[in-house]
Amino acid sequence: MEFQTALSISLPFALGIAAFGSGLGLGKAVSSAMDATARQPEASGKILVNMMAGCALIEALTIYVLVVVFVLSGKIS
């Protein structure tokens, strides 16, 4: 098997696994934010700000995977 075949098979899986993990993490974060907002609706602005910050940090990990995928996909010929 040449490395191009290996890359072509594994890169979409890598991105899928990263998206899966990111979906789980973001779902947990947003769910906690929803619970907190339901508990205290007047704090919804602050909760939204903190949720956005948390989501951006979780998303950053998936973005690192995306960058690697783009870089490696250029090596497939």
Added chain:
Amino acid sequence: MSQEAAGAAAHEAAKESSLEVLNFIHLATDYVHGAAGEFLHRYENLIFGLIVISVLASVFYFASRSAKADAVPGRLQSACEGIVGGLEGFVIGILGERGRKYVPFLGTIFLYIWTMNLLGLLPLMHNPNANAMTLTVGPISLPIPTTTAALALLVFVYVQSIGVKENGIVGYLDHMAGQPRDAFGWAMVPLMFPIHLIGEIAKPLSLAFRLYGNIWGEDVLLAVFIGLGVGATAFLPVPSGLPLHFPFLLLALVTGTIQAFVFTLLSTVYIAMMLPHEDHAHEKHAPEHAAH
């Protein structure tokens, strides 16, 4: 426009492995030859950074020029004062009243990144945050971001200098060593010092790569969908294209704002972690409360 976009996209795809949308420097280098063309091509990102700086500076200069000190502020001045007030409230909300002197730096970082992200979405403009140089070490080639690494380096130097200035050099090293107070603390110093050191290095690295990855990924996504839209109507004799990339333009607006906000938020939190905390004061107060 569509032919140039498709041609430039193909040109970039042939040069690197990623697509890029045409910007006016690419057009200018087609018409300007020789040393001036080389200069334009080489300093493309600097030119876009200078455009962002001049837009920001001129907007805020015209907003701060008022004829009389007690005159009713105009619309531009009110808007700019609202932005500055919002940034100040945000930074002070995290750092407290002592954070007021860090507001100019953090606010400028936010405005610079935000304006750069928004201006990069205009036609024939380019976002320098999406620029990276490829560093090849043996078989591995990494994209090293340029503009975002400069911003992250700025934040790193600023945060470390705040640490040295506010805590003193002894307090800074003490903070780096994990604040050894007893024999166990001193025994842990050879472990805590490298951990803190790596943590301090990882902060600007993550800042740079997070901003670069988000903006570059969004740009490549836009370029791919613009190419799809242009290719969808390729059978027509007239150069045209479908705006298939429109939802991703809206997404790029949102992520541009959010990434600017997260960069500023993390810089503020790093400054907060470097300043003397209050939790050590809680440790000293706890025995007094227990004695009551």
